Amino acid sequence: MKVTIKDLTKKFASRDKTGEMVTAVDTLSAEFESGKLIALLGPSGCGKSTMLNMLSGILPVTSGKIYFDDVDVTDLSPDKREVGLVFQNYALYPHMTVLENICFPLKIKKVPKAERIEKAVEIAKMVHIEDYLKRLPKELSGGQQQRVAIARALVKKPKLLLLDEPLSNLDAKLRVEMREEIRRIQRESGVTTVFVTHDQEEATSISDYILLMKLGVMQQFSATREIYNNPGNLFVADFIGNPTINQIHGTYTADGIKADGCDELIPCAIKANEGDRVVFAVRPEAVIFENEKNTVNATVNDLYSSGKDWLVNFMIGDTDLRGYCDADFNVSEGSKIKVGFKEKGAFLFNEATGERY
């Protein structure tokens, strides 16, 4: 099912008693393609959970519209929207067994008992929880509870599956396993899925599209690869990517960027206005060591092994930067090196507005 959001806004009364309204989501418009996995990403307090709750119908909207396949659902209650919800702490009913939990939405719909058990078992098999049907939630591990929660959300064949921080309660190893499971289950069921996360790695690793938010305002909504390769502003470039993107503050000149605290000009192919204060942002993998032309002098601070290659921490002037080099590249702490930057993975932003040139 296609989801269309138009000028969606949510305002809350602020907690201090000034009576002022706080805008949690600000005139946000987007269109989620059918059958895709979409990540709502952003730092805490950016309004991503508010977005999700408005999609589910738990929270009423202040203004704007939500359409499911061109049907206006803005004022429909959660049970009429045909959405499946998975909560951050799973919210499995503690007094019901796994089977009863999965059956519950069908029981409410008055589906005959034999039929609902059949459907529940079918879904349980899909999420690989069929061996635990007789257990209570307290007898399950976090990952198993997560699977049950997804099964419960999927059993009524929702048109839209919503997951609120689905992985934040799991330990690191399980998190990687479960995010792949979510991907698999989403692919198998083909249901349009929206999940909320503050972890950019989680978002980039499994989603088709990422909607990145900051303080209630959408920063960028594009395909996952696109948001990494083509960030619209400095916030997006900074938020997506691990290690985070290198940022060199300086003044733009036609011959290169005059970085703060550095005597040399950093060559830059991107055009800006002469004298603009800019931020030259470079992905760590776009740093080239042992380069002959267009280089800048740098000093190695530290080296971290990341298995097949080194993560080099180096300084250009006062700026701390990171880049990857081959494990056989001969440097050590304090080495003077020459570095250059690839064009792909290097961006230029206005320092004041964060806008990209």
Add this chain to the structure above:
Amino acid sequence: MAVREKKVRKYKDSDEKITARSLITPFVFSLPFMIGLLIFTVYPFIRAVLLSFMEDYRFLSGKFSGYGLGNYTAIFSDPNFINALKSTTKYVLIVVPTSLVISILVAVGLNNVKKLQGLFQTAYFLPMVTSATAVGMIFRWLYDYDYGLFNYFIGFLGIDKIHWLADVKYTMASICIYGIWSMLPFTIILLLAGLQNIDPIYYTAARADGAKSKDIFFNITIPLLAPTIILTSIVNVMSAFKVYDSLFVLYGAKPGPAFNLYTVIYYLYDQFWNKNKLGYAAASAMILFVIIALFTLLQNLITRKTNYYN
């Protein structure tokens, strides 16, 4: 309760070894309470057990003819005691479920009150801190044949006035109404606490699953409240078995208008003070003790079954 015990055990494992020396401090701290417990609870209890087996015990001389089951056979052939057991059981069966149902409805209502919740909670709790004598006075007035509110209200329904306190037919009814009313505050407060312990996320989840308020009440609220419901009903059963103060306030220390409503505790009191049959009193106390102990066991068993969280 079971949870707390488990935790304590865990601490004990990790702590240093228990020696006679390390036990001194906790021993000294608990001593004042222990002394009180020994003098006022443990000793009287043992005495009562012994007393219930002493035949022909004389209070002043302390002489008795020997140990035996005489007291027990005597009270079980006493129609007043059988009557007391029967009417107490009937009282328990009427008062506990009725007050529980009313309390659940009131507690759920109170839990949903958004404004002035504190005020309402206090209002419902008030009967518990009001003295039994004052309440008794008020109820005697409520039950009054000519001027009482109960007769006033049933007048509206076209029912003839009732001699609530004087008519033998209505003794059980009037004592039950009083019993239900006086049981409400404690039950409501406990249930309200239980309700507030339910994570609202389950209601949200159920709503998202398509459940209506009625579905939520029966499928989520009641099962999750079950531990509290069981706890309160067992506590109420135990306290209802010990009913006798209402006889004092409503009938002026008589078991009903025509000595028709003996309760077990009233029987005990009567044997002790009025008839000077200390052995009978002790034996009836033991019978009540066994009944209540059985319910306590039952509570422990069920509480363990309804522990969904750990």
